[in-house]
Amino acid sequence: MSPFCRKVRLSLAEKRIECELVEVRYWERDPDFLRRNPAGKVPVLKMDGKLMAESSAICEWIEETCPEPALMPATPDARVEVRRLVQWFDDKFHSEVTSNLLYERVNKKLMKSGYPESRNIKAGAQKIKFHLDYMSWLLDHRRWLAGNTMTLADFAAAAHLSALDYISDVDWNRSENVRDWYAKIKSRPAFRSILADVVPGFPPPAHYADLDF
Amino acid sequence: MSPFCRKVRLSLAEKRIECELVEVRYWERDPDFLRRNPAGKVPVLKMDGKLMAESSAICEWIEETCPEPALMPATPDARVEVRRLVQWFDDKFHSEVTSNLLYERVNKKLMKSGYPESRNIKAGAQKIKFHLDYMSWLLDHRRWLAGNTMTLADFAAAAHLSALDYISDVDWNRSENVRDWYAKIKSRPAFRSILADVVPGFPPPAHYADLDF
Numbered sequence A, B: 001m002s003p004f005c006r007k008v009r010l011s012l013a014e015k016r017i018e019c020e021l022v023e024v025r026y027w028e029r030d031p032d033f034l035r036r037n038p039a040g041k042v043p044v045l046k047m048d049g050k051l052m053a054e055s056s057a058i059c060e061w062i063e064e065t066c067p068e069p070a071l072m073p074a075t076p077d078a079r080v081e082v083r084r085l086v087q088w089f090d091d092k093f094h095s096e097v098t099s100n101l102l103y104e105r106v107n108k109k110l111m112k113s114g115y116p117e118s119r120n121i122k123a124g125a126q127k128i129k130f131h132l133d134y135m136s137w138l139l140d141h142r143r144w145l146a147g148n149t150m151t152l153a154d155f156a157a158a159a160h161l162s163a164l165d166y167i168s169d170v171d172w173n174r175s176e177n178v179r180d181w182y183a184k185i186k187s188r189p190a191f192r193s194i195l196a197d198v199v200p201g202f203p204p205p206a207h208y209a210d211l212d213f
Helices: A004-012 A032-037 A053-063 A076-110 A118-141 A152-166 A176-186 A189-195 B001-012 B033-034 B055-065 B077-112 B118-142 B150-164 B176-186 B189-195
Strands: A044-047 A049-053 B044-047 B049-051
Touching: A004 A053, A004 A076, A004 A189, A004 B077, A032 A044, A049 A053, A049 A152, A049 A176, A049 B077, A053 A076, A053 A152, A053 B077, A076 A118, A076 A152, A076 B049, A076 B055, A076 B077, A118 A176, A152 A176, A152 A189, A176 A189, B001 B055, B001 B077, B001 B189, B033 B044, B055 B077, B055 B150, B077 B118, B077 B150, B118 B176, B150 B176, B176 B189
Parallel strands: none
Antiparallel strands: A044 A049, B044 B049
């Protein structure tokens, strides 16, 4: 359910690069895994014998080595906006929303690291409204989040939102254009593997994989 | 003292792009500033009338629009390592060290947001040892952090370490190769403006600007 893994999986799938998923209980800090990524985090991508870590670094590498179909626009001015938004979701959205909702409800249980803090869940449920409104404001001006083509920014956002949707924490009725945006991205072939994910002990709600949600 | 501003300032200076610094009390969430960057964070770079936010996005933009002297290597395999390490410092080092030391000792006072927590300072002082050792391990194999040329990874690391050095929180005696690396980077013309910084109420120690520290 890691949004950072999902972002990389979406990039790979969009470029039709097949990959084998390997589950890692990274929080157990297994020395073998730490040798692969001393930061102790997922994702780690192994390709052509090369190990890579940090989701945004990996996505840029995929983009550089397999540029078609492009997930980055052609001009520096458009690219800076894509990278700003990827960081927005992976930093701000992650700390304000994903950590407070997904990590409280799911990760804590999987990692056996305590019980959900209702104060954090409340904060996350409050903050996601601001983020959905910000996305809605962007989509009032643009077809996709960073401009008129689909980019890594959309995948970063969809990676977080799809993980939250798995635990029914996204109010798709809040704004129509965000819902339409998610319907578009959810119906891409690249999204199929994400929608088939199942976390043991957490059955997905019916709408999770439904393209007509 | 923001390490994220320092990283951008170092990139600009290395490429001899002059910039005017504007102090922002970003924590006061002034609406004018939030219009420039809705994330409410520094740095924000204005260039040719264009506003940009998020330090890593800005540094990639600088690299793309002003590629010489290069701060990114030429091959995707070398670039993924630079970006991994930039993220290492801006995410892991930042949360484990910079937040616990610089933000506790300096930012809290400037922002009038409470007193330093000795528990956090202790955690930061402990964690910085691991990070210096990791840098030392990298520098045993490489001339610079990400390989044999100086890159954005070195600037990201130097941005955090220079801010911590301002409050004497770096033990330069811990490893010789890290000290040598910092001496090399500190003596670059690009570093001059950083070494001239003064935070009111926090006079820098004598060794801070000393190239022979």
